Amino acid sequence: MKSAELLGLALLVLVSACGNLKENSKARKYPSSKIIQSLDSLGYFNLTPNEELDSLKSDIIKTYESSGLFEGKRFYDSIRYVDFRFYWLDSEKLFEGGGLISYLHEIKPTFDKLNLNLDFKSDSTQMNKSKFVHTIVINECTYYAFNEEINYSSWGIATYNFAKIINDVFEKQNSNERVYLISGGNDGRMVILTDEIYSYLKSVYQIDDEFPLKIDEWADKNQVPI
Numbered sequence: 001m002k003s004a005e006l007l008g009l010a011l012l013v014l015v016s017a018c019g020n021l022k023e024n025s026k027a028r029k030y031p032s033s034k035i036i037q038s039l040d041s042l043g044y045f046n047l048t049p050n051e052e053l054d055s056l057k058s059d060i061i062k063t064y065e066s067s068g069l070f071e072g073k074r075f076y077d078s079i080r081y082v083d084f085r086f087y088w089l090d091s092e093k094l095f096e097g098g099g100l101i102s103y104l105h106e107i108k109p110t111f112d113k114l115n116l117n118l119d120f121k122s123d124s125t126q127m128n129k130s131k132f133v134h135t136i137v138i139n140e141c142t143y144y145a146f147n148e149e150i151n152y153s154s155w156g157i158a159t160y161n162f163a164k165i166i167n168d169v170f171e172k173q174n175s176n177e178r179v180y181l182i183s184g185g186n187d188g189r190m191v192i193l194t195d196e197i198y199s200y201l202k203s204v205y206q207i208d209d210e211f212p213l214k215i216d217e218w219a220d221k222n223q224v225p226i
Contacts, residue, residue, distance in 0.1 A: 030204045032061040038204075042197045047084040047113045056082050068206035072191070084110045089181070089188040091155035094162055097125070100136060100145050103162065110192055116173050138169055156224035159188060163215045180212035184222050 036057050039045065048056055052073075059073040072086030079088050087107060093099045104120050111118035122137040132154075134146040143165045146158050163179040170177050180198060182189040191212050193201070198212065205211065219226045 032064050052082040070205045085192045087190050089190045090186050091159045095155050095158040160219050181218040182212050
């Protein structure tokens with residue numbers, strides 16, 4: 001290999017390494033205590049039970065300082081999160097029979113803590129020609145959880161529709177909270193945040209595949225047709 005080519009290759013490696021270093025340093029350049037204070041003032045911890053508050057803050061600090069990632073804390077030996085903002089969202093389970101009702105039951109405590117209504121009934125599925133149609137009534141409004149042909153995108157569409165429905169339920173009650181999506185498939189999660197909290201998180205945390213996304217951005221990244 002010629003010396004010029006070697007030099008070019010070395011420069012590419014150096015630029016890449018500097019880019020990664022810059023991203024990692026960005027994720028840790030803010031004092032973790034300041035991040036906790038900011039999240040507190042923005043209302044992130046308003047839903048957390050008092051007995052879990054100190055351990056959650058400690059866990060957020062530990063995760064931030066070790067990896068720069070934004071992640072909630074689960075109850076001991078459980079898949080449930082202590083902050084009532086993070087939730088697991090398995091796309092396969094959501095799409096299957098009873099999955100939608102199951103997840104509505106899971107997130108209802110968050111609505112209760114926010115003094116918002118989440119009353120659901122009339123969960124109904126049927127085949128309409130080639131389409132699978134799934135409807136549900138939430139707070140007296142009828143929503144389509146699914147209204148498509150079943151194909152490789154079905155899990156993603158069901159996840160997107162679920163998040164869109166919940167965001168509409170928030171909006172109809174003049175709440176600033178919204179669902180943001182993380183990852184997908186069997187490893188999906190969601191987190192409930194205000195836009196103000198989300199904007200702050202983007203300014204101090206590492207942005208990677210595990211960072212929450214607005215639902216349209218999530219659909220675009222995961223090639224979900226919407």
